[in-house]
Amino acid sequence: MEKFGKVDEYLSVRGIKPSYQRIKVFDYLIRYRNHPTVDTIYKELVGEIPTLSKTTVYNTLKLFHDKGIVLVINIEDNETRFDADVSNHGHFKCIKCGEIYDFRLEAENLNLPDLSDFKIDEQHIYLKGTCPKCE
Amino acid sequence: MEKFGKVDEYLSVRGIKPSYQRIKVFDYLIRYRNHPTVDTIYKELVGEIPTLSKTTVYNTLKLFHDKGIVLVINIEDNETRFDADVSNHGHFKCIKCGEIYDFRLEAENLNLPDLSDFKIDEQHIYLKGTCPKCE
DNA sequence: GTATCTGCAAAACATTTGCAATTCT
DNA sequence: AGAATTGCAAATGTTTTGCAGATAC
Numbered sequence: 001m002e003k004f005g006k007v008d009e010y011l012s013v014r015g016i017k018p019s020y021q022r023i024k025v026f027d028y029l030i031r032y033r034n035h036p037t038v039d040t041i042y043k044e045l046v047g048e049i050p051t052l053s054k055t056t057v058y059n060t061l062k063l064f065h066d067k068g069i070v071l072v073i074n075i076e077d078n079e080t081r082f083d084a085d086v087s088n089h090g091h092f093k094c095i096k097c098g099e100i101y102d103f104r105l106e107a108e109n110l111n112l113p114d115l116s117d118f119k120i121d122e123q124h125i126y127l128k129g130t131c132p133k134c135e
Numbered sequence: 136m137e138k139f140g141k142v143d144e145y146l147s148v149r150g151i152k153p154s155y156q157r158i159k160v161f162d163y164l165i166r167y168r169n170h171p172t173v174d175t176i177y178k179e180l181v182g183e184i185p186t187l188s189k190t191t192v193y194n195t196l197k198l199f200h201d202k203g204i205v206l207v208i209n210i211e212d213n214e215t216r217f218d219a220d221v222s223n224h225g226h227f228k229c230i231k232c233g234e235i236y237d238f239r240l241e242a243e244n245l246n247l248p249d250l251s252d253f254k255i256d257e258q259h260i261y262l263k264g265t266c267p268k269c270e
Numbered sequence: 271g272t273a274t275c276t277g278c279a280a281a282a283c284a285t286t287t288g289c290a291a292t293t294c295t
Numbered sequence: 296a297g298a299a300t301t302g303c304a305a306a307t308g309t310t311t312t313g314c315a316g317a318t319a320c
Contacts, residue, residue: 017319019275038309053277058310074209075259078285080309092253103250115238117267118227124210124261132252154293154300173284188302193285213310215284 014067024049025060029070029084035091035100037079075100075126090125096134149202159184160195164205164219170226170235172214210235210261225260231269238262 007027008018016022024045028036036044038057046052061082064070073081075093083091085102092101105125142162143153151157159180163171171179173192181187196217199205208216210228218226220237227236240260 017274019319021276051277054309055277055311056275059276072212074212074261077207077209077215078308080212092250092255095256101253115227115262117270118236118262118264119270120227120262120264121230122261122263124259124263126209126257126259126261127250127253127255128257128259130254130256135252135254152294152299156301186302189284190286190303191301194301213284 010069014069016063016067016069021049021052021056022060022063025057026064026069026084029082033083033085035073035081035083037081041082073100073126074124075128088123090127092127092129092131094131094134095128096130099131099133101131145204149204151198151202151204156184156187156191157195157198160192161199161204161219164217168218168220168237170208170216170218172216176217208235208261209259210263223258225262227262227264227266229266229269230263231265234266234268236266 007023007030011018011022011026025041028041028044034040038054038061041061042052042054042057045057061070064082064084065072069084069086071083071086073083073091075081075091081100088105090103090105092103093099094101142158142165146153146157146161160176163176163179169175173189173196176196177187177189177192180192196205199217199219200207204219204221206218206221208218208226210216210226216235223240225238225240227238228234229236
């Protein structure tokens with residue numbers, strides 16, 4: 001994951017003090033790139049960090065989101081997921097296996113009409129269906 | 136709202152018994168077109184239907200969704216909203232006033248790449264930013 | 271030593287479930 | 296009467312909040 005350089009430096013540069021917990025959470029996000037929920041992150045890390053609390057995971061992800069280094073993914077109404085890839089891309093969720101795939105989104109692919117007076121800050125494209133493995 | 140004809144008929148044709156509560160909920164959706172949450176619908180209708188319970192609103196919206204006559208909108212992670220317009224359109228949420236706007240989506244506007252092996256059932260386009268009124 | 275960060279416990283919400291009462295035909 | 300619908304109360308699950316202790320600079 002050279003793209004991020006050393007994680008503590010990546011965080012520092014963006015005004016986030018690189019605490020042990022924050023480094024581990026961010027490291028998890030970029031290592032697995034699996035669009036995890038808070039619960040997934042917590043369960044994965046608590047083995048390594050026995051004192052970890054979910055509150056800290058919530059705090060950390062909120063901070064990351066405020067600082068613009070993670071995206072919040074609301075593709076399903078009963079689970080909030082997170083993504084450290086903040087580039088412009090879309091998400092596809094397979095309704096059979098539950099896997100979430102990323103796909104590239106070129107600007108010209110989204111030529112939205114009559115929104116000239118709207119200032120667009122965020123753009124989320126969510127698709128649902130069946131992935132090649134499950135078809 | 137001629138598009139829906141009489142609500143009880145619209146529901147019946149789609150295999151939904153048009154109970155008083157169901158008619159009122161659907162009527163609310165098509166009359167206000169305001170992408171309400173369960174709570175909004177409940178609060179609006181309980182004045183008119185004093186015995187109404189939130190459970191019934193939940194049951195009703197789940198039934199409507201299963202039968203394909205409402206869309207679930209997850210533009211925000213802390214609120215599930217509903218839309219009786221099931222045509223292909225996108226949603227824009229103003230982060231200042233909170234209003235949600237619909238916008239048309241033509242097929243050629245969404246020319247998504249390399250998804251030929253994926254079977255797409257649902258497509259959600261959510262934008263966030265500032266609306267003309269709030270700019 | 272003072273700020274910040276962490277994590278426990280409780281609170282606040284949103285949603286679901288079980289079941290009994292009601293309604294409809 | 297029988298089947299479906301409604302609605303209460305309780306359970307569940309997720310996220311937030313208050314605060315005390317730990318950690319970092």
